[in-house]
Amino acid sequence: MKSYTYIFCFLLTIYFTNTYAQECNNSVHTGEGTFYDGVAGGTFGNCSLPVATGDYMHCALNNFDYDGSNACGACIEVTGAKGSVILNVVDRCPECASGDVDMTMEAFEMIADVIDGRVPISWKFVPCETISNNETIKINFKEGSSEFWTAIQFREINHAVSKMEYQLPDNTWKNTNRELFNFFIETSGIASPMNLRVTSILGEELIFENIVLNLNEDFDTGLQFSTPSECQEILSIDNIPLPTNILYPNPTSEILYIKNNSAKWILSDSEGKIIDQGTTDTVDMSALNPGIYFIIQKNRQTEKIIKR
Template identity: 40%
Template structure:
């Protein structure tokens, strides 16, 4: 009887010890791996810093550059006639700084009455850099290489055809310097640019498809073959211009 009692007591002590150890044991640690989220590329300023005056107007996104209206994005502006330079800055991105801050705008129009260095902003963009009640404020600005999603886009003008071909480049990160088309002899021929931002082959480029070579102001090129003619339509290119070299 005593032996049985001792056995029961020993068993109870053993069970209590195991329970205490189990409760005291630390919980297994868990490591959580979070995905790395890369920051989007930042705009890269380049070229000289210009100074002038900033004003604003009721912009729609359309204008002398012949881009369509962009009611969902009115961070746009009109460039003074001198810096507009025969549409050379159409579609370019500019970082402008005023008394109250900075803003990046896309050039969509020409301001013929503006002095060199001046920019006429959309009302929405002007409000980012100054109080609209001021109307006219001192600014500084610089061109930027602006990272854009997707490739460049070729847009053929309404009325464009094989005998009079007018094409425009849209969605470009850097200002466009020139556009060339491959002729029947395998030689690239530059297409003249108009003040309304179309490259126009007055004698036409034929029925297509075409091989185009677009060059930005840094001399970087994108060559696209098999581009069909789509009157008043868009055709995507194969790539986007990289940042300045």
């Protein structure tokens, strides 16, 4: 019993100490895929990015991978049992666990059956050329911006923006803070016209010169982040194995089913206390209080369970 409690604590340590990084062809993330209504037809997502009416190829990332809005505008390739889909990150899922992706039903249908509701997925960051049609970067000034308070957002990006700076009169560059809703804000304002320097998540720098503050329309920079050749070579993650033991329904109020179970499991609460264990393909959770639980298997595979 103590050994499984140790395994649980060990896994939680790994869970919370992952180093976040967006790189082309970087390590594959795993988690659960779910679906929601999406934010098509406005700028309703947490990233404040416009999503066209009828555009369902977008998603919300969990808090960890959202990374304080650093992931906004990036693209991810999500793979499930039925296939893969490339989605634009435009929203945040506060209740999602690390690695989870909440997508539109239309996108979810491309990787799994809707009736499943919650499914294991693999995903990674990829360049956005496939959905941006090689558009150049646009600069949007938030309503209320002026030379005394300036809020800037970058749109139609091939790779996520990691930093924005503006040029001071002495030709040095000043870094600008980024808010959770994906605007770089200088509370003391930036004089117009302005020179801006942006850095992509891959480290590429672009300088946009003589940008005039305009609240009526986005400024077309005529420039775009490039994609190194090594990022073009391996975009598919179809061969990444998904977890074989699928837990459903999740959330659940009574019986949890473990599909393809072939190993001993441990049911633990969020504090690591062991509640039950067995080798069956069902777990009776009807007597438990609502909350978050974990199924831990002998091979150290762990799944989060929500009890309604």
